[in-house]
Amino acid sequence: MEDTPAQRPRRKPRSDGERSRRTILDAAAKLATVDGLEGLSIGRLADHIGMSKSGLYAHFGSKEELQLATIETAGEIFAAEVIAPARDATTPLMKIEVLCEQFLSHIERRVFPGGCFFASAAAEFDTHPGLVRERIAGFQRDWTDQLTQLVSEAQAAGQLRAEDPNQLAFELNGYLLMANTAFLLYDTPEAIQMARTATAARLALSRASS
Amino acid sequence: MEDTPAQRPRRKPRSDGERSRRTILDAAAKLATVDGLEGLSIGRLADHIGMSKSGLYAHFGSKEELQLATIETAGEIFAAEVIAPARDATTPLMKIEVLCEQFLSHIERRVFPGGCFFASAAAEFDTHPGLVRERIAGFQRDWTDQLTQLVSEAQAAGQLRAEDPNQLAFELNGYLLMANTAFLLYDTPEAIQMARTATAARLALSRASS
Numbered sequence: 340m341e342d343t344p345a346q347r348p349r350r351k352p353r354s355d356g357e358r359s360r361r362t363i364l365d366a367a368a369k370l371a372t373v374d375g376l377e378g379l380s381i382g383r384l385a386d387h388i389g390m391s392k393s394g395l396y397a398h399f400g401s402k403e404e405l406q407l408a409t410i411e412t413a414g415e416i417f418a419a420e421v422i423a424p425a426r427d428a429t430t431p432l433m434k435i436e437v438l439c440e441q442f443l444s445h446i447e448r449r450v451f452p453g454g455c456f457f458a459s460a461a462a463e464f465d466t467h468p469g470l471v472r473e474r475i476a477g478f479q480r481d482w483t484d485q486l487t488q489l490v491s492e493a494q495a496a497g498q499l500r501a502e503d504p505n506q507l508a509f510e511l512n513g514y515l516l517m518a519n520t521a522f523l524l525y526d527t528p529e530a531i532q533m534a535r536t537a538t539a540a541r542l543a544l545s546r547a548s549s
Numbered sequence: 550m551e552d553t554p555a556q557r558p559r560r561k562p563r564s565d566g567e568r569s570r571r572t573i574l575d576a577a578a579k580l581a582t583v584d585g586l587e588g589l590s591i592g593r594l595a596d597h598i599g600m601s602k603s604g605l606y607a608h609f610g611s612k613e614e615l616q617l618a619t620i621e622t623a624g625e626i627f628a629a630e631v632i633a634p635a636r637d638a639t640t641p642l643m644k645i646e647v648l649c650e651q652f653l654s655h656i657e658r659r660v661f662p663g664g665c666f667f668a669s670a671a672a673e674f675d676t677h678p679g680l681v682r683e684r685i686a687g688f689q690r691d692w693t694d695q696l697t698q699l700v701s702e703a704q705a706a707g708q709l710r711a712e713d714p715n716q717l718a719f720e721l722n723g724y725l726l727m728a729n730t731a732f733l734l735y736d737t738p739e740a741i742q743m744a745r746t747a748t749a750a751r752l753a754l755s756r757a758s759s
Binding site for chain 1 (some may be wrong): 571582583585587662663664665668669671672673675676677682685686689690715717719720722723724727730731733734735740743744746747754
């Protein structure tokens with residue numbers, strides 16, 4: 340059957356409501372790395388994206404609802420920027436290398452203006468029990484589990500020597516987190532480069548004796 | 550000359566003003582790791598320590614003044630808890646080991662309820678240029694410089710192999726920072742132990758080939 344103009348669009352486009360929800364949440368995820376998730380007031384966000392407060396209230400009933408939706412969106416951005424590129428890597432070790440590099444690259448490219456969303460959110464909410472903290476911890480745990488799982492697979496495949504996979508994942512994560520902190524604080528790419536050196540050396544060490 | 554009760558106190562005690570200033574700033578430094586330096590309002594702080602708002606205003610003219618004074622006090626607490634114990638260590642390498650251990654121990658003992666004051670403050674202010682951010686970055690830089698300087702001294706003394714001292718300091722700092730983040734987020738001592746393992750292994754690696 341021919342695809343005539345009259346039949347277009349064949350895919351239902353996202354509704355205005357869905358589109359503006361995503362626009363709001365993209366802005367919120369970025370803003371939260373500068374002003375904090377607590378700093379995300381519906382009023383400030385409305386000003387920032389040039390939308391009415393009542394329009395925003397229609398999307399999010401409460402501040403916590405807005406914060407939780409912002410975390411989900413930040414997770415989707417992180418997945419697209421950092422996780423997705425590792426899918427094409429053909430071995431577990433290569434996947435680890437791509438994940439670390441993509442993490443550093445998303446900091447360097449300032450995907451979020453305040454660096455890693457989850458590092459920023461964790462620092463803000465680590466002492467505030469509740470749903471928001473649980474969700475942030477959940478994302479951090481998923482990331483660490485993914486790294487640890489890949490280390491185990493690389494060990495099983497003989498690419499890395501046998502050692503506690505949690506320990507190796509912890510050390511790699513430490514380099515990434517330190518790069519994020521120092522890059523934001525001193526505003527130089529030096530820290531990103533040191534994390535690249537550290538990651539490569541640590542993996543080489545584990546490879547060399549495998 | 551006998552020390553009669555009439556002569557006491559022989560040392561001039563700190564004035565009430567000095568004592569209450571320190572009491573306020575101790576509380577402020579701890580509270581800031583939970584609520585943030587921006588969350589330090591004179592009103593909330595007055596409630597927290599049971600003092601009148603006007604009494605607090607007499608000490609600090611502005612919020613920024615309170616924030617800067619809080620950072621100085623946090624620096625003094627950090628110096629007493631983490632830096633001072635390293636003075637007794639007899640070699641540069643031992644000083645590095647003591648500094649790393651004392652850092653981890655001050656997290657584990659919850660000297661500040663929200664973990665490392667400067668990690669918390671950096672995450673909050675890294676995207677907010679100004680005096681507060683400069684002072685936080687200054688403290689972080691002093692800490693890193695101190696570690697780097699000790700690495701250089703340990704290398705000169707033949708305790709550690711020749712390598713970029715900034716790189717080794719970066720990696721050690723990464724383990725400490727990761728321990729802080731994970732300890733606060735997951736509330737288990739596991740991360741502290743992983744940082745101890747990582748630090749010991751990294752120093753052993755540098756020692757082994759020296």
